[in-house]
Amino acid sequence: MCGIIARIGHGNATETLLSGLENLEYRGYDSAGIAVQNGSGVKVHKCSGEVSSLKSTLDGRPSGNMGIGHTRWSTHGPPTDENAHPHTDTAGDVAVVHNGVIDNYTELKADLREKGHEFESDTDTEVIPHLIDEFRSETGDTELAVRRAVDTLEGSYAIAAIVDGEEAVYAARKGSPLVLGLDEEEWFLASDVPAFLDHTDDVIYLEDGDIVVLEPDSYRITDLAGEPIERPVDTVDWDPEDAGKGEYDHYMRKEINTQPTALANTIEGRIENGDVAFERLPPGSFEGIDTVQFVACGTSYHAAMYGGQLVREAGLPTEVLRASEYESTSGPVDENTLVVAVTQSGETADTLDAVRKATDRGARSLAVTNVVGSTAAREADDAVYIRAGPEVGVAATKTYSSQAVTLALLSQRIAGDVPEATPVEDRAAMLEALEDLPRHVETVLEASEADALARDTVDSESFFFIGNGLGRSVALEGALKFKEITYEHAEGFAAGELKHGPLALVTEETPVFAVATGGVDDKTKTNAIEAQARGAPIVAVGPEDHPLVDVADEHLSVPETHPVWTGLLANVQLQLLSYHAADQLDRPIDKPRNLAKSVTVE
Numbered sequence: 001m002c003g004i005i006a007r008i009g010h011g012n013a014t015e016t017l018l019s020g021l022e023n024l025e026y027r028g029y030d031s032a033g034i035a036v037q038n039g040s041g042v043k044v045h046k047c048s049g050e051v052s053s054l055k056s057t058l059d060g061r062p063s064g065n066m067g068i069g070h071t072r073w074s075t076h077g078p079p080t081d082e083n084a085h086p087h088t089d090t091a092g093d094v095a096v097v098h099n100g101v102i103d104n105y106t107e108l109k110a111d112l113r114e115k116g117h118e119f120e121s122d123t124d125t126e127v128i129p130h131l132i133d134e135f136r137s138e139t140g141d142t143e144l145a146v147r148r149a150v151d152t153l154e155g156s157y158a159i160a161a162i163v164d165g166e167e168a169v170y171a172a173r174k175g176s177p178l179v180l181g182l183d184e185e186e187w188f189l190a191s192d193v194p195a196f197l198d199h200t201d202d203v204i205y206l207e208d209g210d211i212v213v214l215e216p217d218s219y220r221i222t223d224l225a226g227e228p229i230e231r232p233v234d235t236v237d238w239d240p241e242d243a244g245k246g247e248y249d250h251y252m253r254k255e256i257n258t259q260p261t262a263l264a265n266t267i268e269g270r271i272e273n274g275d276v277a278f279e280r281l282p283p284g285s286f287e288g289i290d291t292v293q294f295v296a297c298g299t300s301y302h303a304a305m306y307g308g309q310l311v312r313e314a315g316l317p318t319e320v321l322r323a324s325e326y327e328s329t330s331g332p333v334d335e336n337t338l339v340v341a342v343t344q345s346g347e348t349a350d351t352l353d354a355v356r357k358a359t360d361r362g363a364r365s366l367a368v369t370n371v372v373g374s375t376a377a378r379e380a381d382d383a384v385y386i387r388a389g390p391e392v393g394v395a396a397t398k399t400y401s402s403q404a405v406t407l408a409l410l411s412q413r414i415a416g417d418v419p420e421a422t423p424v425e426d427r428a429a430m431l432e433a434l435e436d437l438p439r440h441v442e443t444v445l446e447a448s449e450a451d452a453l454a455r456d457t458v459d460s461e462s463f464f465f466i467g468n469g470l471g472r473s474v475a476l477e478g479a480l481k482f483k484e485i486t487y488e489h490a491e492g493f494a495a496g497e498l499k500h501g502p503l504a505l506v507t508e509e510t511p512v513f514a515v516a517t518g519g520v521d522d523k524t525k526t527n528a529i530e531a532q533a534r535g536a537p538i539v540a541v542g543p544e545d546h547p548l549v550d551v552a553d554e555h556l557s558v559p560e561t562h563p564v565w566t567g568l569l570a571n572v573q574l575q576l577l578s579y580h581a582a583d584q585l586d587r588p589i590d591k592p593r594n595l596a597k598s599v600t601v602e
């Protein structure tokens, strides 16, 4: 899941391309490159490493009013200079950047080789400029050649191309996100809006099958046959500052520390007279639903576990499925099934694919996402936004909290609409306590001792996180965060599972973080004691007077609140623990190795 950008307009394109790539680097940072056209040919500059390395290799700034750029997350071929984008045809006249995977590239490459084309990289992408070149020589028409080339591709792609001697940018999308940015002086194409949010917030979200041609003073969108298409212009409600680091060392720290604001936005207007209110989902919206499936990946899957538990407790048959395993794990699906896609980016390929499979079987779909205009939001029957604001750090933090809260509220909306289901008894108390959650998170952020604990435990052999009920979601999320940014061995377990095997890994060198939720924690306490008996230091993560604290060696404290929300406070402590441990290990916290923020390939 790479980041692509293109720009055409008046004035020099290079600076805009480079800063746009920096704002897209959460999508991949294995290599970076730009190609700029200035009437004396297409100049390609690329290298392995981050955009900062590319900048340092650029002698001055290439000039040209139009260009394309790329930041890479390797799928085909290692992160080398040769495999960096843009890729060109043999003559170097056609330059292309691409996000996605071309499934039939080996056949296409073999065909093109027979026709005398030479290849320099291991990538799937390199076939595209050669295809465009081939069809240009056949048709003499670049726009037609681009459509022909795209028509031969199988797989997923967002592509931007420039051609020597032509003042135009050609682009296409299928399966990978692509947005068009409209500004008086210039046009942009990019994988995501932060790439050009400094310049404009007027955007067009392109759909699968769209072909775009940008010229200095005009743009047109057509289908593969060349028929013109109209697309609505939207306005992005994020400020560039939102997407900036501000005074923080890392985006992750900023995103952890701004959770009180994010949660306040998530909650705003959704609690009315002791009941749940969702914009565009009035009471009765879920009548007829008899089964709920949550599909998600990574951190979003852990948030889906939170929501799924509450829908299950309301008495509705509920499945929480890893999207990448949907085919092999999904139960029966029909028109009374609600499939809920939980995805902060709204672009995760596995999750989009699972929803498409479910809706092909008649299910009704709902996207719970952070990105307005994302593919998940546009493809689903309904969308609910978690309103956490842009999240740039690859390790998701504030979006987990906002997802869990949104799904907990959604569980009550669904339960309220389905006769067989029963909302939680003390719903009013639960919603009242929710109003205090932002303040409680503030308290955790101010009083946390996670930094000192990270210092004391960072040299441990492994790190285990245990919990039960809603605490299991938090334990798995705590472990994911820890391993993602520290690169240390960390695992999360349902507390009761330890004694069925993982306990063999427990020693004095493996601290066990036990999550208290104020719900079904007895098992968590029992199993923590069993681990302690093998020498493991136990860290209780929960309220002051929780029984777990009595048996633990260390304590990360959280304010007392309703059991539905206690786990989320504990999770903030675990986010801070991971952050401080990674900081002490001097890890690249915002861009952990081998990862990317939004996984747009399967």
Ligand code: AGP
Pocket (backbone or CB within 6 Å): 297, 298, 299, 300, 342, 343, 344, 345, 346, 347, 348, 351, 394, 395, 396, 397, 484, 596, 597, 598, 599
């Ligand atoms: C979490 O820190 C990771 N970035 C990753 O697991 C992420 O949660 C997963 O890829 C799902 O992304 P999504 O919410 O954008 O669909």
